[in-house]
Amino acid sequence: MGFLNTIIQGVLLGGLYALYAAGLALIFGVMRLVNLAHGDFIVLGAFAILAIATALGLPAPVAAMIALPFMFAFGWALQRLILNRTLKDDLLVPLLVTFGLSIIVQNGLLQVFSADSRRLSLGALETAAFNVGDITLGVVPALTFVAAILVLIGLSLLFYRTRLGRILRATSDSVEIVEIMGVDPRKIFAIAMGISFVVIAVSAFFMGVRANFDPSAGPGRLLFAFEAVVIGGLGSFWGTLLGGVILGVAQTIGGSISPEWQQLSGHVVFLAVILLRPRGLLSRAA
Amino acid sequence: MTMLETHGLEVFYRDFQALFGVDVSVAEGETVAIIGANGAGKSSFLSALSGLSRSRGEQILLDGKPIGGTRPFDMVKLGIVLVPEGRRLFPSLTVEENLQIGAEGKAIDRGWTLESIYALFPVLRERRTQPSTTLSGGQQQMVAIGRALMANPRLLLCDEISLGLSPAVIRDVYAALAEIKRRGTTIVIVEQDLTAALNAADRIYCFIEGRVSLSGRPAELTHNQIQLAYFGG
Numbered sequence: 001m002g003f004l005n006t007i008i009q010g011v012l013l014g015g016l017y018a019l020y021a022a023g024l025a026l027i028f029g030v031m032r033l034v035n036l037a038h039g040d041f042i043v044l045g046a047f048a049i050l051a052i053a054t055a056l057g058l059p060a061p062v063a064a065m066i067a068l069p070f071m072f073a074f075g076w077a078l079q080r081l082i083l084n085r086t087l088k089d090d091l092l093v094p095l096l097v098t099f100g101l102s103i104i105v106q107n108g109l110l111q112v113f114s115a116d117s118r119r120l121s122l123g124a125l126e127t128a129a130f131n132v133g134d135i136t137l138g139v140v141p142a143l144t145f146v147a148a149i150l151v152l153i154g155l156s157l158l159f160y161r162t163r164l165g166r167i168l169r170a171t172s173d174s175v176e177i178v179e180i181m182g183v184d185p186r187k188i189f190a191i192a193m194g195i196s197f198v199v200i201a202v203s204a205f206f207m208g209v210r211a212n213f214d215p216s217a218g219p220g221r222l223l224f225a226f227e228a229v230v231i232g233g234l235g236s237f238w239g240t241l242l243g244g245v246i247l248g249v250a251q252t253i254g255g256s257i258s259p260e261w262q263q264l265s266g267h268v269v270f271l272a273v274i275l276l277r278p279r280g281l282l283s284r285a286a
Numbered sequence: 287m288t289m290l291e292t293h294g295l296e297v298f299y300r301d302f303q304a305l306f307g308v309d310v311s312v313a314e315g316e317t318v319a320i321i322g323a324n325g326a327g328k329s330s331f332l333s334a335l336s337g338l339s340r341s342r343g344e345q346i347l348l349d350g351k352p353i354g355g356t357r358p359f360d361m362v363k364l365g366i367v368l369v370p371e372g373r374r375l376f377p378s379l380t381v382e383e384n385l386q387i388g389a390e391g392k393a394i395d396r397g398w399t400l401e402s403i404y405a406l407f408p409v410l411r412e413r414r415t416q417p418s419t420t421l422s423g424g425q426q427q428m429v430a431i432g433r434a435l436m437a438n439p440r441l442l443l444c445d446e447i448s449l450g451l452s453p454a455v456i457r458d459v460y461a462a463l464a465e466i467k468r469r470g471t472t473i474v475i476v477e478q479d480l481t482a483a484l485n486a487a488d489r490i491y492c493f494i495e496g497r498v499s500l501s502g503r504p505a506e507l508t509h510n511q512i513q514l515a516y517f518g519g
Contacts, residue, residue, distance in 0.1 A: 173379070
């Protein structure tokens with residue numbers, strides 16, 4: 001029963017990684033931009049929720065709801081003012097710019113919030129648990145997993161059932177051709193980044209209630225997001241869930257053997273997938 | 287009544303110059319064909335008209351107003367829409383979704399809707415839910431033309447629409463083009479298939495090495511003149 005428990009905890013952890021990965025995959029899919037500051041923006045989102053909760057004396061979930069439209073606007077503006085200028089033929093420029101943003105965000109957070117670790121409080125819910133058979137599930141990890149599924153369903157509906165989604169998929173196929181069809185891709189990119197930041201805000205909330213965070217936590221989240229995307233394969237939102245779950249399970253199995261194996265075993269699985277299926281497990285055949 | 291003119295149009299790809307001062311005029315309602323050998327600059331010409339290649343403002347005039355250098359999505363809003371070479375459909379989208387993307391650029395309604403495009407190309411109605419990649423070359427070309435029509439263009443630019451198609455399919459595509467013209471759309475085609483071009487066009491321009499080598503009405507040009515202008519001499 002211990003082993004099954006480990007697997008299930010890993011699956012739930014995978015929900016969090018899928019949330020990290022979904023925002024990253026969306027941006028890469030639409031504009032081929034690898035956002036190296038993705039993890040730092042998640043941490044920034046968590047601090048923003050914390051600041052709203054503290055300043056207004058609100059519970060963290062309400063603060064997170066308030067943060068959502070601001071995060072959309074922030075992502076939209078970031079794309080319009082900075083990132084759109086970097087998207088030319090050279091892939092190196094957006095990498096360098098987002099790397100620079102990562103440093104700026106980390107140091108900015110350090111200045112404003114200090115290096116102390118923080119947490120978003122959910123009160124008694126944080127430690128609440130329920131039993132399914134012999135297995136005890138934490139309420140927060142279970143909610144995280146449900147949120148990941150809801151976010152992925154929402155993104156799938158957006159992409160496959162709406163006019164905006166049609167334009168986003170077309171833009172992903174060819175920026176040049178949507179341009180000659182009368183669509184300004186810079187506007188589409190800005191909306192996509194806004195949506196990515198909404199997903200970032202949701203990830204930030206669940207990261208913040210599940211564990212401590214501090215201004216230096218970003219690159220670690222980016223790594224998990226990146227590994228989940230690569231394991232699952234690009235081009236499918238559900239691939240990010242699969243990738244997140246595989247990464248989460250690998251980590252909890254590794255961690256159950258020895259604590260220092262937890263992260264290592266996740267990386268090993270990631271490397272194994274790169275070797276055996278470089279396009280990921282659920283990638284579109286190309 | 288002249289709708290579109292180019293004056294001394296030049297197109298550069300970094301250090302390479304593709305067009306050297308091209309003067310072309312297109313009248314409202316007319317079909318103009320640009321012919322010429324590979325590398326003559328025909329596609330560069332359409333590329334400039336559609337905004338994909340940069341040009342100076344006064345080098346392209348629409349109704350006498352300079353529009354050179356306009357971004358591609360704004361060219362579409364002006365009513366200039368390109369059917370790109372190689373069809374370039376969106377592979378992730380179905381046939382109907384490809385057509386619907388075309389409507390994003392519509393600025394003025396000129397009567398082109400999904401219904402009228404399905405009436406023009408009935409086979410597309412049967413294939414509307416299929417991924418565009420599963421269609422034959424001819425059907426894909428119909429989607430590409432239909433997608434451009436969904437923007438309700440004033441001026442339709444067609445780049446090598448017969449490329450890779452069988453003679454029967456080329457006939458169908460050009461029959462559709464005649465119908466599009468009949469409904470009042472001005473058309474510029476770039477074509478390597480001389481017969482198709484000469485049959486469809488009211489006037490032709492022949493390009494050689496980035497310059498206009500000949501222009502006129504097909505009926506008034508001799509075979510020899512065209513051959514000389516096409517291959518140089």
